[in-house]
Amino acid sequence: MLEIVEVSACHGGPDAVTVVKDVTMSVAAGEIVGLVGESGCGKTTLARVVTGLHRPDAGVVRVGEVDVHAIRGRRALRAHRRQVQMVFQDPSLTLSARQTVRQAIEEPLRIHRLGDARVRSARVGELLDLVGLKPEVGDRRPRQLSGGQQQRVAIARALALEPQLLICDEPVTALDVSVQAKVLNLLCDLRERLDLGCLFITHDLAVVSQLADRIAVMQDGRIVEQGRTEDLTTRPRHAYTRSLLAAIPTLEIPAVEDAVRS
Amino acid sequence: MTVEARSPGRRAWIGTVLLALPLILFAVVGVLAPVLSPADPTANDLTAGLLPPSSEHPLGTDQLGRDQLSRILHGARISLSVTAAVLAVALTAGAVIGAAAGYLGGRVDRAVSRVIDVVVSLPGMLVTLAVIGVQGPGVENLILALSLWSWAPYARIARARVADLRKSPHLDALRLLGAGRARILGRHLLPPALAPCLVYASTDVGTIVLGVATLSFLGLGVAPPNAEWGQMLVEGRAFMDSAWWLAYPPGVAITAVVFASNLLGERLAAGEERPSVLRLVRPTRTGSAWPVRRKAAPSAPRAAERTTSSPPETVPGCPGETPVLRVRDLTVTYPRDGERRRVVAEMSYEVRRGEVLALVGETGSGKTTAALAPFGLLDPYAVVTGSAALANGAGTCEMVGLTPAERRRINGHRVGVVFQDSGAVLNPLRTIGAHVDEAVRNAGRGGRRPATRRVTEELLRLAGLPDPTTVAREFPHQLSGGMRQRAQIAMALACEPELLIADEPTSALDVTVQAQLLDLLARLREELAMSMVVVSHDLGVVTRLADSVAVVYSGRIVESGPLAAVLTRPDHPYTRGLLDAVPRPGTPPGTRFRTMPGQGGAGPDDTTGCGFAPRCPLAVASCVDAAPPLEALAGAAAHRSACLRHPGEPTVAVGKGDTSC
Numbered sequence: 001m002l003e004i005v006e007v008s009a010c011h012g013g014p015d016a017v018t019v020v021k022d023v024t025m026s027v028a029a030g031e032i033v034g035l036v037g038e039s040g041c042g043k044t045t046l047a048r049v050v051t052g053l054h055r056p057d058a059g060v061v062r063v064g065e066v067d068v069h070a071i072r073g074r075r076a077l078r079a080h081r082r083q084v085q086m087v088f089q090d091p092s093l094t095l096s097a098r099q100t101v102r103q104a105i106e107e108p109l110r111i112h113r114l115g116d117a118r119v120r121s122a123r124v125g126e127l128l129d130l131v132g133l134k135p136e137v138g139d140r141r142p143r144q145l146s147g148g149q150q151q152r153v154a155i156a157r158a159l160a161l162e163p164q165l166l167i168c169d170e171p172v173t174a175l176d177v178s179v180q181a182k183v184l185n186l187l188c189d190l191r192e193r194l195d196l197g198c199l200f201i202t203h204d205l206a207v208v209s210q211l212a213d214r215i216a217v218m219q220d221g222r223i224v225e226q227g228r229t230e231d232l233t234t235r236p237r238h239a240y241t242r243s244l245l246a247a248i249p250t251l252e253i254p255a256v257e258d259a260v261r262s
Numbered sequence: 263m264t265v266e267a268r269s270p271g272r273r274a275w276i277g278t279v280l281l282a283l284p285l286i287l288f289a290v291v292g293v294l295a296p297v298l299s300p301a302d303p304t305a306n307d308l309t310a311g312l313l314p315p316s317s318e319h320p321l322g323t324d325q326l327g328r329d330q331l332s333r334i335l336h337g338a339r340i341s342l343s344v345t346a347a348v349l350a351v352a353l354t355a356g357a358v359i360g361a362a363a364g365y366l367g368g369r370v371d372r373a374v375s376r377v378i379d380v381v382v383s384l385p386g387m388l389v390t391l392a393v394i395g396v397q398g399p400g401v402e403n404l405i406l407a408l409s410l411w412s413w414a415p416y417a418r419i420a421r422a423r424v425a426d427l428r429k430s431p432h433l434d435a436l437r438l439l440g441a442g443r444a445r446i447l448g449r450h451l452l453p454p455a456l457a458p459c460l461v462y463a464s465t466d467v468g469t470i471v472l473g474v475a476t477l478s479f480l481g482l483g484v485a486p487p488n489a490e491w492g493q494m495l496v497e498g499r500a501f502m503d504s505a506w507w508l509a510y511p512p513g514v515a516i517t518a519v520v521f522a523s524n525l526l527g528e529r530l531a532a533g534e535e536r537p538s539v540l541r542l543v544r545p546t547r548t549g550s551a552w553p554v555r556r557k558a559a560p561s562a563p564r565a566a567e568r569t570t571s572s573p574p575e576t577v578p579g580c581p582g583e584t585p586v587l588r589v590r591d592l593t594v595t596y597p598r599d600g601e602r603r604r605v606v607a608e609m610s611y612e613v614r615r616g617e618v619l620a621l622v623g624e625t626g627s628g629k630t631t632a633a634l635a636p637f638g639l640l641d642p643y644a645v646v647t648g649s650a651a652l653a654n655g656a657g658t659c660e661m662v663g664l665t666p667a668e669r670r671r672i673n674g675h676r677v678g679v680v681f682q683d684s685g686a687v688l689n690p691l692r693t694i695g696a697h698v699d700e701a702v703r704n705a706g707r708g709g710r711r712p713a714t715r716r717v718t719e720e721l722l723r724l725a726g727l728p729d730p731t732t733v734a735r736e737f738p739h740q741l742s743g744g745m746r747q748r749a750q751i752a753m754a755l756a757c758e759p760e761l762l763i764a765d766e767p768t769s770a771l772d773v774t775v776q777a778q779l780l781d782l783l784a785r786l787r788e789e790l791a792m793s794m795v796v797v798s799h800d801l802g803v804v805t806r807l808a809d810s811v812a813v814v815y816s817g818r819i820v821e822s823g824p825l826a827a828v829l830t831r832p833d834h835p836y837t838r839g840l841l842d843a844v845p846r847p848g849t850p851p852g853t854r855f856r857t858m859p860g861q862g863g864a865g866p867d868d869t870t871g872c873g874f875a876p877r878c879p880l881a882v883a884s885c886v887d888a889a890p891p892l893e894a895l896a897g898a899a900a901h902r903s904a905c906l907r908h909p910g911e912p913t914v915a916v917g918k919g920d921t922s923c
């Protein structure tokens with residue numbers, strides 16, 4: 001589904017700094033791949049390269065056999081847009097304060113001129129349902145929603161075009177802990193129901209070790225280790241991975257149900 | 263219970279309309295002048311010169327026998343058309359130039375910004391005089407001259423808005439959805455940029471009307487036979503003693519329009535959604551626009567009755583020490599659906615000297631409200647009752663029920679506040695230095711300008727901004743989110759506060775920057791020996807900063823105590839659920855994340871008894887009878903939990919479980 005081959009990318013003009021160095025990785029259909037690394041190690045730049053928002057200096061990004069950065073022409077670009085979508089860290093910054101939820105989710109359908117008003121409205125209803133929001137939420141504006149609800153709206157909007165690949169950049173960092181779990185479960189469900197490939201970018205190894213099929217660990221713009229989740233978390237080879245694993249705080253709390261049983 | 267401010271929105275709206283009335287009148291009269299005028303404003307009738315007001319000529323006639331009323335009305339028409347033309351040109355040009363510069367960024371932006379800065383700083387009248395000096399007088403040249411002087415502020419406003427939005431992921435998201443340039447600019451960038459421009463335009467009407475009148479007065483604007491207010495003033499001046507009706511009406515008309523326009527602009531700007539920090543750093547201005555009506559008196563007798571919910575008077579471990587802030591039975595209500603609903607219900611907490619207290623909870627739980635209410639930083643229609651005693655030397659000072667004037671002596675003097683959204687707190691048209699200067703002056707520090715600026719730079723350095731001199735000269739949009747947040751921290755530190763309230767200080771930031779800011783706050787707290795209340799939904803933030811934690815759910819504290827105790831031996835089922843939802847390594851991939859059933863966000867008035875009961879796996883029938891009191895756990899006096907069953911105390915829990923199940 002997604003293939004990243006030897007991609008390097010840098011930021012800024014004359015005093016450019018290379019922030020993504022020679023990255024090679026892939027995401028298959030229906031697979032969740034976690035990309036973990038400390039803040040500022042280049043994860044977001046890689047996400048922007050993958051989605052076509054940032055031009056790489058070297059390397060190729062292919063989505064379903066198409067080279068993302070060699071797409072020419074409006075139609076091809078539109079077709080590509082329908083394949084890959086992205087979910088950002090802070091939903092309150094990515095949703096427009098002036099649009100209602102319904103308008104926000106409908107916007108990509110309008111842009112791509114899909115269906116008439118009635119079809120679109122029905123589709124918005126479906127999408128709200130898919131992400132677990134009640135229909136009446138549709139008439140509210142982002143300010144009137146909780147962070148978790150906003151992120152669900154952002155996910156619904158990203159899914160409106162039925163993409164095959166979803167890039168999630170720290171999608172739960174801005175959310176309440178109890179809501180994080182729900183959004184993560186939502187992603188699991190969507191992967192199964194829609195056979196969605198997902199590149200999940202986070203600084204939190206604990207999250208991806210439970211969510212992802214495979215994990216890639218990034219340090220200073222380089223992938224230092226990647227592999228199946230069980231292997232990587234139980235037998236980390238790189239020192240950096242080991243330090244990330246060691247840094248996860250462990251909270252020894254008996255679950256609520258255990259307390260009841262006792 | 264106080265029931266004032268029943269419909270604050272409506273009242274504010276009526277005020278706005280009243281202020282707008284002279285302008286509306288001005289516009290209507292200007293448009294309808296030919297219909298309304300009893301006579302031709304330029305028709306001379308030398309036999310009827312200088313007649314005093316009469317039924318035939320309600321405002322008399324001038325020296326040439328022209329009807330004064332008709333001339334005033336036509337004067338409005340001329341002023342209106344010139345103003346409309348200038349605004350149309352200046353606003354369009356300004357918004358387009360500013361938006362383009364903000365959108366394109368880079369070199370174009372830098373060049374345009376420079377030009378804007380220069381134009382804004384030029385004295386407007388001089389520019390106008392220069393243009394007319396070159397082009398000669400006349401209506402077209404008047405419009406040209408005034409537009410040349412007026413466009414720059416619009417450009418600056420539009421540029422700041424667009425530049426802000428351009429950097430936000432909002433546009434990335436739109437691009438990914440396939441939106442083209444035209445759609446992004448037209449639908450998503452210009453409308454939000456235009457709104458503040460229009461607000462500014464309401465002030466500008468006055469300036470332009472005055473400008474037209476002044477130039478005509480000087481003989482450089484509208485030429486004589488035409489009726490124009492400034493022109494009429496000149497002509498009337500000669501007859502001040504004999505015919506007062508010539509000079510006064512145009513003078514009154516000009517004054518009314520100018521005043522109305524200024525006040526309206528001020529009012530609209532204050533009504534814009536700015537968080538309440540403006541009430542803190544700019545008390546006088548917003549104070550007058552939004553009178554804070556609140557009379558709630560501390561409910562001392564009630565506090566005495568409810569002994570169960572108020573923890574013991576002294577804190578175990580440090581006997582006799584008065585806390586910096588002691589909040590008791592704090593209740594906050596907002597109007598909703600025609601009634602008042604509580605969002606914080608009889609909450610009690612305290613912050614000891616040098617301690618960092620974290621209020622944690624989900625969105626809508628009321629944590630922000632609970633932290634800001636004691637300082638009067640909520641929307642004006644919030645009603646706050648209960649008590650919040652701020653330590654004051656040996657005694658304490660009651661914060662609830664203070665008048666805005668009394669409050670000002672405390673906010674920004676002894677208490678500093680940092681809000682989540684720096685973008686909304688900082689005025690895009692003022693430099694960072696100007697913001698901090700104002701906070702410094704407000705705190706009574708500084709003095710003359712250079713002295714104030716020195717304090718400002720020192721504060722900016724303290725807040726971890728490496729080059730304070732440069733940063734002070736920059737505008738908010740030129741800084742990254744993290745730097746803006748640091749600037750806000752510098753503002754809050756201006757008064758050397760004993761207590762810092764930080765509402766989600768890092769939540770709007772990228773994770774990298776979050777970490778740096780948390781380090782900064784931890785360091786400041788050490789260096790300045792401040793007490794802090796940190797509001798956050800993020801357990802990570804809490805563990806890095808806090809000494810004690812209060813877990814807020816549905817407007818009440820459900821569990822509180824020292825950080826380690828609450829995190830490692832949580833008692834309340836909600837706290838347990840919260841900690842349980844934190845992913846743990848070692849869980850096989852693909853397992854579902856543990857969630858809490860149900861949805862948060864219900865207020866204390868939406869449930870009876872324990873607010874968590876609808877979601878609680880341990881709930882029993884008696885849970886909905888009354889809200890459980892926050893009581894100390896067996897063997898840990900500082901650790902309290904508001905649950906009937908106390909699952910954290912194994913022995914007790916089993917006992918209770920046996921009887922109730």
Ligand SMILES: Nc1ncnc2c1ncn2[C@@H]1O[C@H](COP(=O)(O)OP(=O)(O)OP(=O)(O)O)[C@@H](O)[C@H]1O
Pocket residue numbers: 596597605623624625626627628629630631632641799863865
């Ligand atoms: N200005 C207001 N007018 C009416 N209701 C309000 C207002 N501000 C807050 N509320 C309501 O008060 C409740 C508590 O809000 P508060 O902002 O204190 O929550 P919070 O815990 O800080 O949430 P978040 O994490 O989203 O900031 C919410 O239900 C909210 O809808």
Ligand code: SF4
Pocket residue numbers: 834835836872873874875876878879880881882885890904905906907908
């Ligand atoms: S009081 Fe009852 S409903 Fe509330 S948390 Fe305790 S057990 Fe659950």
Ligand SMILES: [Mg+2]
Pocket residue numbers: 629630631765766797
């Ligand atoms: Mg809040």
